[in-house]
Amino acid sequence: MFFTVDPGGDVPIYEQIVRQIQMAVAGGLLTGGQMVPSVRQLAVDLAINPNTIAKAYTQLQNEKVLEPLRGRGLIVRRDALARCKKARDRSIAASLSSVIDDAARSGVPADDLRQLFEAQLAETFSPSDPIEPSDPLENGAS
Amino acid sequence: MFFTVDPGGDVPIYEQIVRQIQMAVAGGLLTGGQMVPSVRQLAVDLAINPNTIAKAYTQLQNEKVLEPLRGRGLIVRRDALARCKKARDRSIAASLSSVIDDAARSGVPADDLRQLFEAQLAETFSPSDPIEPSDPLENGAS
Amino acid sequence: MFFTVDPGGDVPIYEQIVRQIQMAVAGGLLTGGQMVPSVRQLAVDLAINPNTIAKAYTQLQNEKVLEPLRGRGLIVRRDALARCKKARDRSIAASLSSVIDDAARSGVPADDLRQLFEAQLAETFSPSDPIEPSDPLENGAS
Amino acid sequence: MFFTVDPGGDVPIYEQIVRQIQMAVAGGLLTGGQMVPSVRQLAVDLAINPNTIAKAYTQLQNEKVLEPLRGRGLIVRRDALARCKKARDRSIAASLSSVIDDAARSGVPADDLRQLFEAQLAETFSPSDPIEPSDPLENGAS
DNA sequence: GTGGTCTAGACCACA
DNA sequence: GTGGTCTAGACCACA
Secondary structure, eight states: OOOOOOTTSSSOHHHHHHHHHHHHHHTTSSOTTOBOOOHHHHHHHHTSOHHHHHHHHHHHHHTTSEEEETTTEEEEOTTHHHHHHHHHHHHHHHHHHHHHHHHHHTTOOHHHHHHHHHHHHHHHHSOOOOSSOOOTTTTTTO | OOOOOOTTSSSOHHHHHHHHHHHHHHTTSSOTTOBOOOHHHHHHHHTSOHHHHHHHHHHHHHTTSEEEETTTEEEEOTTHHHHHHHHHHHHHHHHHHHHHHHHHHTTOOHHHHHHHHHHHHHHHHSOOOTTSOOOTTTTTOO | OOOOOOTTSSSOHHHHHHHHHHHHHHTTSSOTTOBOOOHHHHHHHHTSOHHHHHHHHHHHHHTTSEEEETTTEEEEOTTHHHHHHHHHHHHHHHHHHHHHHHHHHTTOOHHHHHHHHHHHHHHHHSOOSTTSOOOTTTTTTO | OOOOOOTTSSSOHHHHHHHHHHHHHHTTSSOTTOBOOOHHHHHHHHTSOHHHHHHHHHHHHHTTSEEEETTTEEEEOTTHHHHHHHHHHHHHHHHHHHHHHHHHHTTOOHHHHHHHHHHHHHHHHSOOOTTSOOOTTTTTOO
């Protein structure tokens, strides 16, 4: 599990962490019973304030994604997968809905939106633009 | 031109106004040379502080959407349409890209995303879902 | 005498008029005893509020550039030429000084400034860039 | 970094701050990654309202000169140097152009302008004019 | 009437 | 501690 954080963005750092963990659980990268990095460790790795990590972890406990292992750390709950998937789907639907609504209100026709969507989809799933070569032989070597 | 504002949302009021005007220009509801409501008038209409309106209008001047007519008010710039359209398209693309990226990173396949997108599209453009019946026969009955 | 006015600029309209008349007197386009357009006439020509013209003319009287011809209108004072020339030179010196000071404080060397100055000078006095053809045969024909 | 502000001038306070920071970046006194004084601190130092500082900083963020470090403060963007230099040069050229144009339209010959310019240049870069003696021997005597 | 600036002061999320 | 938002209210130049 690797986390990255952007202190300049408009999303709070603690929320970036929350989302990344939710997404990792939903995607199967983080499974039930697995431990997450300690507050101190992650704070050092990301070079940010430990309180910020703690805040993210607290929220994830409230959302029943993590649970404490008394004195040992935090683990992903066994029932977190379903919950995170549901949260992810709701979040995606809400985001799409908001974008589409805004666009529609401004007179963008459905077909234009569909085109824009497909373009972004293609870019993400088959990124043929050679900005970063990403030589498959080197993949995972770092 | 009607503006609405949600003082409880997480988007600042002044930015809601900025976006609505950008969108209205992009959509052709507000055209070059047309005056926008005066700071004081809009403040009364929306029941918010004039400074908040002024802040929105200042930002729209920085973005070259509005232009002052000294002592008379603010008008939409003649070249604002192209700029707002471009801004809108960029904004839509960026939003879609961000949603798709997040989803992809979490393992959601392209087809699932496409289905979610089409569902939201249908809901916005042909809202047949019976959450609010809005039976034409009942219209005006309340 | 032709006046032009830009209601969108950051210089107040009344001041634009004041400056143009001062400059016209200093340059000999407007000479002692000559009448300036009436407030009403100029207001119609420029499509602006008569009060704005009146304000400019009042200031020019205070600066002893114009004087009233009781009931007939305003004329340029016989002694206005020297005064306007002096005002013009002071104004030019002050503007140059302010630009140079700002630049110097930010570390721009004198030679760079001299180059920029000569470039602008050339552009104004021998505008060889063919943005507007300005066919010499048509010059003054309009 | 020292800032000074003139609350009586015709340039708004917040804009004086904006310019000083732009100029400081362009001149290399403020470099990428460096923090600017906090809103509250600068407000105390200059004895002006924090809102006014905040307004200046907001504008500098819009101009991509500053960048927020969430919860910690504001830093100069890495790419701000080039941007500020360009802005400075454009601003100098525009000011010179406007002065020269006004003068030319009023019949001032190029050579007179060149003389005025050189005089101001000399005054700024080798201020030998004895308005303020500033005898080094007297330095620190006050 | 118009917008622009500034102050004073409160409240908020964030780190 | 940090910046961001909003209100209330004053004052100004301008048309």
